[in-house]
Amino acid sequence: MDNRFIRLFLSAVVLAMGTTGAVFAEEQSILEDPPVIDPNVVRLGLKDADIDDENFEVGAFIGFMSVEHFGTHEVYGIRGAWHVNEDLFFEANYGMTSVDQTPAEYAAGDFNLFTDDDRDFIYYNLSLGFNILPGEVFMTSDWAFNSSFYLLAGGGTVDFLGEKEFALNIGMGLRVVATDSLALHLTFQDIMTDKLKQLSDGSDGSAHNMQYSASLTYFF
């Protein structure tokens, strides 16, 4: 008896709800007939500005540089890059190293040809970079980082021994992208200076100042 009563009651409730709902919907449609084109429509569409662009890279490097005739010393500096597309990027470098005495100075004992300020080898340059050999570096069988081998070529200024000169540079490097915004580089660069060649052995041509460095960069 109870069961039937509850069933009946429930059916009534359901019916009532159903009908009122229908009536309500009808009333609403009559009262507020929506316009054909709703002027207040909210566009959810994805705008290009909503996507975070990360094409710039800045960082610092540390390594060793062999200045022809002056030996090999620590070099450090900063670098920045702009990635134009997957193949091409622009890179700017600013680096410095300090050299010791020349072999001639050592041989002569307590005799210096240059002041300490002149012994700072400071360079800045702008290069075009080409990404070649994209790939992955596997740390373990299922833990890998994206990497790319790249070539660099450009020019800039070298300030050394009280003279400035235009210097061409070529190089290559390996970029390992650790996270979306951090990358590790191992880079090799040859900065070619003519005046230094002239000074070191009196001959024409270029002195090859080789630099190898490691850098950490941040993408933004």
Place this chain on the structure above:
Amino acid sequence: MTVRILLSILILFCAGAGHVQAAEYPSVKVAEPYLDLRTGPGRGYPKTQIVERGDWVEVMMRRTDWIKVRTRKGFEGWAHQDDMAKTLDPDGEPTQISTVGEGEFVHRRWEVGFKVGTFAGARTSDAYLGYYFTDNLSAEVTVGEAFGTSVDFQFLNLSLTHQPWPQWRYSPYITLGGGAKQTSYASTEVQLSSRTDQTLHAGLGLRVYLTRQLMARAEYRNTVILTDQEQNEESDEWTIGLSAFF
């Protein structure tokens, strides 16, 4: 009724929670038969996942032409912007992905780049920044250095350039301006102090649209150096360079 209210709250809460998650990154729906995802932002990286038509992906970030997306299952990969342009945004419209092309080259506003060449027999390198008032007319600031065998120059100048045919891929221009030039003598044999002179220049050049945001540039400039001496000096400068525009 209580159950309904509770259910509604629950549904609202779920939707809200879902919405919070979705609000972090915008989502797009795959409209082509499938969307390829690669392990890295480049055509050399392997394709390891596809997203089927009708599935949604979250748009995380962009590097050059590649867009990093996350699938509903949490897999992350890189899709090319051309493929992303074929997806649909939440309104059901094609996703707007901007690309830079020759059209933007004509209507560029900013130009930045560097040039190398010879200036009065010395090797020169300079960097410049230009702003376009109109498609034809731009103002440009240039800083540079030139190193000769015994003399070094550093210069800063301001130019006005005019290109009569901005819509041409090979677009010639004229440039006029002035600035300052510092001359220092590198040679230790003659002890001459450095001096700064005013300069005026006029030149002809050519901009060539390369690809995307890049153009090549070649320029000839005749610079008159206003010295204190009886006669003004004149120098020729020939440069080639590479610019990016925005």
